[in-house]
Amino acid sequence: MKCSVCGKTVNAEYMYCPHCGSHLNGKEQLQAIIDESFQVLEEVVKGDTMLRLENISNKLVSIEEELDKFLLTAK
Numbered sequence: 001m002k003c004s005v006c007g008k009t010v011n012a013e014y015m016y017c018p019h020c021g022s023h024l025n026g027k028e029q030l031q032a033i034i035d036e037s038f039q040v041l042e043e044v045v046k047g048d049t050m051l052r053l054e055n056i057s058n059k060l061v062s063i064e065e066e067l068d069k070f071l072l073t074a075k
């Protein structure tokens with residue numbers, strides 16, 4: 001078989017190409033790794049965004065409370 005990266009003939013039993021070191025049949029595997037990485041990244045970004053929104057929401061609540069106090073004492 002041929003290495004999909006460097007195109008050199010490689011023993012099909014090899015897991016890695018001895019010429020370029022890439023994983024044989026690595027295209028699908030690489031794609032799977034990339035997909036998985038993006039999925040994880042997406043989850044991290046989503047999680048981070050939710051956390052930020054929660055922080056902002058908490059701050060808004062405390063600002064509202066401060067405003068209420070201010071309005072009460074101003075009367």
Ligand SMILES: [Zn+2]
Pocket residue numbers: 003004005006007008017018019020021022
């Ligand atoms: Zn190779």
